Amino acid sequence: MIPVQYNIRSLMVRKVTTAATAGGIALVVFVFAAALMLGEGINRAFGSSGRQDVAVVLRNGSDSELSSGINNDLVNLLKGQPGVSPDRAGEGGVPAVPGVIGEVVVVVSAEIDDGSGGTTNVLIRGMPAGGMAFRPEAKIVSGRAPAPGSNEVVVGKSITGRFKGISPGQSFDLRRNRPLQVVGVFEANGSAYESEVWGDLDVIRTSLGRSAGVSSVRVRLASNGQFSAFKSAVEADKQLGMKATRESDYFRKQSEQTSGFLVGLGIGVAILFSLAAMIGAAITMNGAVANRSKEIGTLRALGFSRLSILISFVLEAIALALIGGVIGTALVMLLASVEVSVLNFQTFSQVVLSFRPTAAVVVTALVFSGVMGLVGGLFPAIRASRVSPVEAMRA
Amino acid sequence: MTTGSIEAGEAKEAKSEGGAASKAGAAAKEKGDGKGKADAGGPSIVTLRKISRSFQRGRETIQVLDGLDLEVPAGSFEALMGPSGSGKSTLLNIIAGLDRPTTGDAEVAGSNLSRMSDGELAKWRSQNIGFIFQSFNLIPVLTAAQNVELPLLLTHLSSDERKKRVATALRVVGLEDRMEHYPRQLSGGQEQRVAIARAIVNDPKIIVADEPTGDLDRKSADDVLTLMERLNKEFHKTIFMVTHDPAAAERASVQRRLDKGALQ
Numbered sequence: 181m182i183p184v185q186y187n188i189r190s191l192m193v194r195k196v197t198t199a200a201t202a203g204g205i206a207l208v209v210f211v212f213a214a215a216l217m218l219g220e221g222i223n224r225a226f227g228s229s230g231r232q233d234v235a236v237v238l239r240n241g242s243d244s245e246l247s248s249g250i251n252n253d254l255v256n257l258l259k260g261q262p263g264v265s266p267d268r269a270g271e272g273g274v275p276a277v278p279g280v281i282g283e284v285v286v287v288v289s290a291e292i293d294d295g296s297g298g299t300t301n302v303l304i305r306g307m308p309a310g311g312m313a314f315r316p317e318a319k320i321v322s323g324r325a326p327a328p329g330s331n332e333v334v335v336g337k338s339i340t341g342r343f344k345g346i347s348p349g350q351s352f353d354l355r356r357n358r359p360l361q362v363v364g365v366f367e368a369n370g371s372a373y374e375s376e377v378w379g380d381l382d383v384i385r386t387s388l389g390r391s392a393g394v395s396s397v398r399v400r401l402a403s404n405g406q407f408s409a410f411k412s413a414v415e416a417d418k419q420l421g422m423k424a425t426r427e428s429d430y431f432r433k434q435s436e437q438t439s440g441f442l443v444g445l446g447i448g449v450a451i452l453f454s455l456a457a458m459i460g461a462a463i464t465m466n467g468a469v470a471n472r473s474k475e476i477g478t479l480r481a482l483g484f485s486r487l488s489i490l491i492s493f494v495l496e497a498i499a500l501a502l503i504g505g506v507i508g509t510a511l512v513m514l515l516a517s518v519e520v521s522v523l524n525f526q527t528f529s530q531v532v533l534s535f536r537p538t539a540a541v542v543v544t545a546l547v548f549s550g551v552m553g554l555v556g557g558l559f560p561a562i563r564a565s566r567v568s569p570v571e572a573m574r575a
Numbered sequence: 576m577t578t579g580s581i582e583a584g585e586a587k588e589a590k591s592e593g594g595a596a597s598k599a600g601a602a603a604k605e606k607g608d609g610k611g612k613a614d615a616g617g618p619s620i621v622t623l624r625k626i627s628r629s630f631q632r633g634r635e636t637i638q639v640l641d642g643l644d645l646e647v648p649a650g651s652f653e654a655l656m657g658p659s660g661s662g663k664s665t666l667l668n669i670i671a672g673l674d675r676p677t678t679g680d681a682e683v684a685g686s687n688l689s690r691m692s693d694g695e696l697a698k699w700r701s702q703n704i705g706f707i708f709q710s711f712n713l714i715p716v717l718t719a720a721q722n723v724e725l726p727l728l729l730t731h732l733s734s735d736e737r738k739k740r741v742a743t744a745l746r747v748v749g750l751e752d753r754m755e756h757y758p759r760q761l762s763g764g765q766e767q768r769v770a771i772a773r774a775i776v777n778d779p780k781i782i783v784a785d786e787p788t789g790d791l792d793r794k795s796a797d798d799v800l801t802l803m804e805r806l807n808k809e810f811h812k813t814i815f816m817v818t819h820d821p822a823a824a825e826r827a828s829v830q831r832r833l834d835k836g837a838l839q
């Protein structure tokens with residue numbers, strides 16, 4: 181085998197072309213890895229959101245809590261369905277956990293607090309007493325929990341401070357003259373809940389003038405395995421006119437459009453760019469082969485096989501691409517602290533996403549750059565392998 | 576396999592193992608009759624029969640060699656002269672297994688090259704031929720030691736053993752203190768000596784040299800020629816050298832002339 185040092189040093193000698201080609205590849209890998217990191221961020225916001233042992237019940241024909249509506253009397257009927265966990269009474273500081281909760285979900289238009297004057301939708305969830313206890317992953321991280329039956333609300337960690345009036349100590353109008361007072365910030369394990377505002381069910385319902393019903397119902401199941409029994413019972417009952425989804429599936433489905441669009445866009449752009457980067461790598465390697473035909477001929481004369489020349493140049497192309505890959509991957513890590521606010525197409529409310537660097541992203545990005553080198557370098561390497569040993573003799 | 580050929584080569588010459596440098600003393604004694612021995616029609620190591628080589632340039636066929644016969648006895652040091660374009664390099668390339676004759680048989684170092692595949696030829700070259708080029712052909716991004724080591728990477732020798740042989744070969748050419756130098760840090764004459772170390776490190780039977788002094792000043796050229804003489808006399812390498820330089824040809828034991836595709 182021709183030592184890899186030969187290829188590495190050959191790359192180092194051609195500083196400018198190597199840097200230019202690697203730079204192009206770095207750019208592509210940056211975009212590609214950014215899309216993957218966003219995908220991971222979305223997965224975390226939605227995919228990891230939601231519990232396996234909680235069912236979300238919506239009116240038949242609704243895909244999201246926003247468009248769903250369920251009558252108050254029907255909420256109680258759900259308590260008797262198979263697989264539903266009974267209410268658990270609170271004792272000794274442990275709060276009561278209801279088995280079934282009906283909630284109202286609406287969006288309000290909020291002004292983005294960046295001086296642009298733009299507005300966007302924020303999702304408000306009105307929950308009954310025990311709504312927070314129903315979600316053990318939710319914790320108040322600053323301020324305090326809202327007083328029951330008051331117009332106090334808490335804001336999710338990822339949107340606090342982003343909108344006028346929606347941060348602790350401030351207030352905003354749900355409807356004209358119906359202010360909500362922000363008293364704290366909660367977090368919920370990085371899930372989509374963190375982009376919501378939570379308040380009291382009755383206060384919010386009254387403010388909206390729709391006391392007759394809720395948007396959705398959440399049901400705590402006795403165990404994960406009880407879901408199908410519950411689902412078939414609910415969906416078989418035509419009188420109810422409801423459908424049940426596991427909470428985890430519900431969030432995942434919600435994220436699909438958003439993530440599919442964003443990640444797809446990012447990866448599409450990266451792949452388009454990668455064509456250019458591969459052509460760049462091919463041109464660079466082709467130049468290297470042309471400039472080094474005498475060197476290649478010498479190696480052939482010394483007895484190195486065509487295959488070892490081919491491998492050597494493919495490795496050189498891969499090394500070139502990996503230089504770019506490492507730079508691009510290193511730079512993209514800077515995005516780890518960046519959060520982007522995007523529209524969730526399902527709820528038309530704003531969701532804040534972060535770029536999540538994971539080991540899988542790093543490995544995928546590096547493999548992607550290596551593949552670019554392989555593809556771009558293959559034809560020049562084949563050309564190199566065809567250089568005749570007689571080239572060594574040319575003056 | 577290569578190891579075998581090195582050992583076989585050394586055994587035949589009744590040399591102690593350990594390579595080139597240790598042979599110096601023993602070889603010095605033979606110096607007086609070395610030349611005579613080499614020339615004395617030993618078994619031929621190169622046998623060319625009715626070799627023709629033509630090139631196609633568009634519709635035109637250029638007949639460079641035409642029915643050429645050649646025998647080179649093992650151990651001789653031959654110089655090939657002739658006008659530019661007479662086919663000297665073409666002939667050397669065929670002997671070295673870099674190129675194939677259009678027709679005719681080439682038997683070199685016991686193998687019939689005409690019947691070998693490209694891959695077999697490459698392997699054969701690595702075991703039987705040492706190359707000295709006009710413009711040295713060192714790999715600029717590798718150190719002297721790494722350049723010399725290249726042919727050994729095609730063997731199964733351990734890294735330690737390779738290092739030892741590289742050091743020995745560089746000692747033979749008097750550049751053991753330049754191991755870590757890159758070619759651009761060496762003079763032309765030194766570069767050519769590194770190239771010679773690379774040519775002998777695998778202990779090949781035959782060394783081919785196409786204008787080895789063409790890019791050198793007189794002094795360096797003389798050093799290189801002296802070294803080549805030593806390789807022939809001490810290490811019993813068969814040397815086939817193409818040259819324009821009468822002073823270089825003078826050093827060889829046999830001078831041949833190629834003109835219009837035929838040996839004179």
Ligand SMILES: Nc1ncnc2c1ncn2[C@@H]1O[C@H](COP(=O)(O)OP(=O)(O)OP(=O)(O)O)[C@@H](O)[C@H]1O
Pocket residue numbers: 630631632637639657658659660661662663664665666
């Ligand atoms: N690959 C090739 N294609 C076409 N013609 C070739 C090729 N190689 C050599 N020739 C021709 O063959 C002839 C002999 O070339 P060769 O290189 O053997 O000459 P030479 O005796 O070594 O000359 P010089 O002393 O200038 O090196 C020249 O006319 C040359 O143009």
Ligand SMILES: [Mg+2]
Pocket residue numbers: 663664665785
């Ligand atoms: Mg020539």
